Amino acid sequence: xxxxxxxxxxxxxVIAAMMAIDFFGxxxxxxxxxxxxxxxxxxxxxxxALLFGLFVLWQWGSGFAVQYYSGxxxxxxxxxxxxxxxxxxxxxxAVPRKYQQKVLLVGIIIAxxxxxxxILLGATVVSNFSWVFYIFGAxxxxxxxxxxxxxxxxxxxxxxxxxxxxxxxxxxxGYVGGKLTTHIDGKRHITPLLIVMIAIGxxxxxxxxxxxxxxxxxxxxxxxxxxxxxFSLMGLRQLFxxxxxxLDRLVYxxxxxxxxxxxxxxxxxxxxxxxxxxxxxxxxxxxxxxPEPTTLVSLVVIIGILVVTTVTSLTFGRKRLEKPDPPxxxxxxxxxxxxxxxx
Numbered sequence: 624x625x626x627x628x629x630x631x632x633x634x635x636x637v638i639a640a641m642m643a644i645d646f647f648g649x650x651x652x653x654x655x656x657x658x659x660x661x662x663x664x665x666x667x668x669x670x671x672a673l674l675f676g677l678f679v680l681w682q683w684g685s686g687f688a689v690q691y692y693s694g695x696x697x698x699x700x701x702x703x704x705x706x707x708x709x710x711x712x713x714x715x716x717a718v719p720r721k722y723q724q725k726v727l728l729v730g731i732i733i734a735x736x737x738x739x740x741x742i743l744l745g746a747t748v749v750s751n752f753s754w755v756f757y758i759f760g761a762x763x764x765x766x767x768x769x770x771x772x773x774x775x776x777x778x779x780x781x782x783x784x785x786x787x788x789x790x791x792x793x794x795x796x797g798y799v800g801g802k803l804t805t806h807i808d809g810k811r812h813i814t815p816l817l818i819v820m821i822a823i824g825x826x827x828x829x830x831x832x833x834x835x836x837x838x839x840x841x842x843x844x845x846x847x848x849x850x851x852x853x854f855s856l857m858g859l860r861q862l863f864x865x866x867x868x869x870l871d872r873l874v875y876x877x878x879x880x881x882x883x884x885x886x887x888x889x890x891x892x893x894x895x896x897x898x899x900x901x902x903x904x905x906x907x908x909x910x911x912x913x914p915e916p917t918t919l920v921s922l923v924v925i926i927g928i929l930v931v932t933t934v935t936s937l938t939f940g941r942k943r944l945e946k947p948d949p950p951x952x953x954x955x956x957x958x959x960x961x962x963x964x965x966x
Contacts, residue, residue: 624683626846634850637675641668641857645728655720661864668861672699672854679847686918690842693922694851697841697887700929701834701880702855703873706863708826716819722801726816727860730823737824738852741835746845756895759836763888770881785822794818840887840894841921872936879932883925890916 656664672695680688709727718726748755793812799805803817838848896910904910916924 624687624844624846626844630682631846634675634846634853637671638853638857641671642728642732645857645860656724656861656864658865661861665858665861665865668854668858672858675850675854687842687844687847689918689922690844691847691851693841693918693925694838694847695854696922696925696929697837697883698834698851698855699858700883700925701837702859703862703876705826705859709823709863712819712822712826716815716822718816718819719798722798722816723863724860725801726819726823727863729820731856731859733820733824735853735856738835738856739849742845742848742852745835745839746843746848749839749843753898754895754901756840756891756898757901759839760888760891760895763836763840763884763891767881767885767888770877770884785818785825788813788818788821836891837884837887840891841918873933875932875936879928882928882932886924886928887921890921 676688676692676695679691713723713726793807793810795805795807795812795814798816799814801816802814803820804811804813806812834852835848838851842848893913893915896904896913897915899905899909900907
């Protein structure tokens with residue numbers, strides 16, 4: 624796949640335009656987006672990502688278009704898992720609802736910059752060391768197993784970067800409007816708003832550790848990998864407000880994501896076996912007994928897993944979430960308990 628400089632420029636221009644629209648059209652004036660507003664803009668961003676796939680189809684053919692769509696859908700589905708952590712972070716830092724858009728946008732920009740570094744490093748390693756697919760595949764299978772054991776109710780714990788930031792820079796006790804820094808007694812302090820932005824960006828870096836190897840299992844084209852990651856991240860901000868209240872109902876999401884990671888991990892191992900040159904494996908000869916799934920098959924499998932996971936969660940997940948009300952104390956009326964997402 625030969626990508627002309629103008630194609631790179633066009634992609635970067637589109638992403639920059641989306642960032643500008645986000646900042647000047649939504650974030651600059653702090654407000655809590657309504658479900659309607661978030662749904663419309665989320666649909667717009669997803670449409671841009673899907674239209675980009677048609678551009679790939681027009682320029683480079685159906686094979687690369689399928690690779691892009693497979694990568695985008697995988698990255699978008701894995702990004703939904705990010706939202707669980709984002710909810711925990713927002714709750715832990717008690718971020719005012721009207722500032723959450725700003726926090727997400729800056730955090731996503733940080734995440735995109737860090738992911739770009741990961742993508743370039745991954746492309747360099749893959750192009751020079753084909754055996755790395757063994758490592759990628761084994762890591763994804765291991766991640767799939769740990770995904771099955773994940774507990775979405777765990778509290779958010781600050782990572783080393785956040786602890787170091789707090790230690791180096793004096794921090795205000797509370798939020799100071801929408802400011803990231805402020806002066807107190809002539810000394811510059813950072814506010815919790817800046818801390819939570821760093822938390823969002825650095826938390827996504829951990830997700831990139833499994834999502835980047837996953838997309839390399841679907842395509843090795845840097846242009847497509849970058850585009851899929853960029854569009855999935857840029858749509859994440861509005862998606863947060865669309866499905867914020869639905870996250871608790873996607874009770875089987877971790878099983879679906881585990882299945883996707885395990886499938887791609889297996890595909891990577893098969894790819895490594897088909898191009899094997901390690902002397903201690905099959906005498907240094909390729910092993911092609913089991914065929915490697917095509918990109919189209921991978922796309923169908925990924926979509927199928929997501930559909931089954933979503934339908935199962937929305938159909939049977941309610942019973943898992945429902946808990947019997949405790950009996951009222953004798954002589955007292957039962958007091959109503961507010962829903963988690965009741966404003």
